[in-house]
Amino acid sequence: MNKTIIIVDDHKLFAQSLQILVNSFSGFEVVKTFKNGEELVKYLEAGNEGPDILLLDMRMPVMDGMSTMAWLKENRPDQKVLTLTVDQEDETIIKMLRLGCRGYLLKDIEPEEFEHALNAIDRNGYYSNKTISDALSHEERKKKYEELTDREMEFLTHACSELTYKQVAEEMHLSPKTVDNYRESLFSKLQVKSRVGLVMFAIKEGIFKI
Amino acid sequence: MNKTIIIVDDHKLFAQSLQILVNSFSGFEVVKTFKNGEELVKYLEAGNEGPDILLLDMRMPVMDGMSTMAWLKENRPDQKVLTLTVDQEDETIIKMLRLGCRGYLLKDIEPEEFEHALNAIDRNGYYSNKTISDALSHEERKKKYEELTDREMEFLTHACSELTYKQVAEEMHLSPKTVDNYRESLFSKLQVKSRVGLVMFAIKEGIFKI
DNA sequence: CCGGACAAGGGGATTTTTCCCCCTTTTGAC
DNA sequence: GTCAAAAGGGGGAAAAATCCCCTTGTCCGG
Numbered sequence: 496m497n498k499t500i501i502i503v504d505d506h507k508l509f510a511q512s513l514q515i516l517v518n519s520f521s522g523f524e525v526v527k528t529f530k531n532g533e534e535l536v537k538y539l540e541a542g543n544e545g546p547d548i549l550l551l552d553m554r555m556p557v558m559d560g561m562s563t564m565a566w567l568k569e570n571r572p573d574q575k576v577l578t579l580t581v582d583q584e585d586e587t588i589i590k591m592l593r594l595g596c597r598g599y600l601l602k603d604i605e606p607e608e609f610e611h612a613l614n615a616i617d618r619n620g621y622y623s624n625k626t627i628s629d630a631l632s633h634e635e636r637k638k639k640y641e642e643l644t645d646r647e648m649e650f651l652t653h654a655c656s657e658l659t660y661k662q663v664a665e666e667m668h669l670s671p672k673t674v675d676n677y678r679e680s681l682f683s684k685l686q687v688k689s690r691v692g693l694v695m696f697a698i699k700e701g702i703f704k705i
Numbered sequence: 706m707n708k709t710i711i712i713v714d715d716h717k718l719f720a721q722s723l724q725i726l727v728n729s730f731s732g733f734e735v736v737k738t739f740k741n742g743e744e745l746v747k748y749l750e751a752g753n754e755g756p757d758i759l760l761l762d763m764r765m766p767v768m769d770g771m772s773t774m775a776w777l778k779e780n781r782p783d784q785k786v787l788t789l790t791v792d793q794e795d796e797t798i799i800k801m802l803r804l805g806c807r808g809y810l811l812k813d814i815e816p817e818e819f820e821h822a823l824n825a826i827d828r829n830g831y832y833s834n835k836t837i838s839d840a841l842s843h844e845e846r847k848k849k850y851e852e853l854t855d856r857e858m859e860f861l862t863h864a865c866s867e868l869t870y871k872q873v874a875e876e877m878h879l880s881p882k883t884v885d886n887y888r889e890s891l892f893s894k895l896q897v898k899s900r901v902g903l904v905m906f907a908i909k910e911g912i913f914k915i
Numbered sequence: 916c917c918g919g920a921c922a923a924g925g926g927g928a929t930t931t932t933t934c935c936c937c938c939t940t941t942t943g944a945c
Numbered sequence: 946g947t948c949a950a951a952a953g954g955g956g957g958a959a960a961a962a963t964c965c966c967c968t969t970g971t972c973c974g975g
Contacts, residue, residue, distance in 0.1 A: 644950090644951060644952085645951095646951080646952065646953095647951095669952090669953070669954090670953070670954055670955085671954095672953080672954050672955055672956090673952075673953050673954060675954095675955095676952085676953075676954080677952095689961090
């Protein structure tokens with residue numbers, strides 16, 4: 496028995512070619528396509544069964560991917576959804592995952608990865624790739640540095656230099672012991688183990704511009 | 706007597722507004738505008754005098770900024786040229802400077818800086834700003850790291866981590882004393898004073914991708 | 916064959932960094 | 946007013962990084 500797929504995407508050309516592609520994979524079959532979230536919701540509210548996997552586009556008129564996902568979270572919390580999108584917006588990815596989306600793919604992927612994602616969601620219930628882990632790690636880091644105090648941020652930028660901590664202390668008009676406190680506090684908040692770790696974090700987050 | 710200016714730029718709208726702007730500056734006067742380098746070359750080969758300052762766009766059809774600059778280096782080595790461009794390509798800037806270009810400005814600058822540049826080139830013969838010094842320092846650094854040995858490069862990438870040098874030595878199957886040599890050698894070649902300096906250099910040069 | 920460049924390794928020393936304790940004062944929220 | 950967090954400061958010790966000066970072997974061009 497083939498796994499059923501429903502495609503929700505307003506881009507007709509893409510939706511159609513995607514359907515052909517999916518049907519060419521063994522074990523999957525597109526049973527419906529909709530132009531937007533509203534059409535899907537009406538279909539489901541009419542008492543129809545959801546598909547095994549829902550392929551959801553983000554950018555759609557009427558009811559976009561996010562709203563559709565929110566509705567599904569309320570009304571079909573177990574619906575497996577694989578999001579297909581053109582842009583890698585870290586914030587968006589995070590929100591979709593929170594709403595229970597099982598996978599997130601950029602539209603320019605290789606068919607092989609796409610097939611792999613379908614199989615992974617079918618078998619394991621979710622699919623994770625670089626796009627997602629990048630978004631998550633960025634989110635993680637963002638959370639981290641948002642809870643830094645002003646003085647810690649200031650110290651962090653000073654640490655991105657060839658000055659010794661003693662010299663940094665002079666620059667900041669502080670005792671070396673105080674900057675040592677900031678250092679230790681940052682090590683623990685940012686989960687780094689050395690000054691090099693601090694520097695790489697600061698550069699990664701754009702706190703220090705190189 | 707006004708200093709004469711010739712504009713070479715295929716973007717008509719830009720060339721025209723630039724002409725108006727230049728004419729509004731006291732002491733400067735646009736005497737000609739050309740759509741590409743070829744037109745300029747024909748004009749000069751016809752026996753016409755070159756302007757005091759030539760404003761040259763990089764991206765042009767037929768004969769672009771680089772080719773035009775090369776022709777000028779051969780045939781009018783004393784022609785003062787101020788390059789105007791949309792993109793900051795360090796390589797390009799370096800090449801243009803080598804070809805004898807006296808100044809290099811991005812097209813999104815403030816009129817004030819532009820006027821300042823014209824005056825500087827008129828008086829001192831050249832104009833230097835951040836765009837150029839950035840490109841030069843990049844060139845400097847590039848020269849530096851091109852003379853690093855393979856092993857030094859390898860060590861450099863390992864240094865961009867939270868590993869201690871002892872651990873780096875293990876990774877590289879070397880004695881800690883040997884990596885110490887690489888470290889010292891890099892400090893002197895790259896003119897840095899600490900591991901943080903190494904890391905920042907590597908990131909700046911794209912040797913280590915963050 | 917000799918000198919120079921380079922990779923690899925080392926001795927011994929100082930400075931910095933890192934770590935784990937401790938403390939006071941100020942400040943803002945409740 | 947109280948309580949917690951932030952800012953500022955310390956002692957002492959281990960580990961890491963930095964510095965200067967040295968040897969050995971190899972390989973390559975003159």
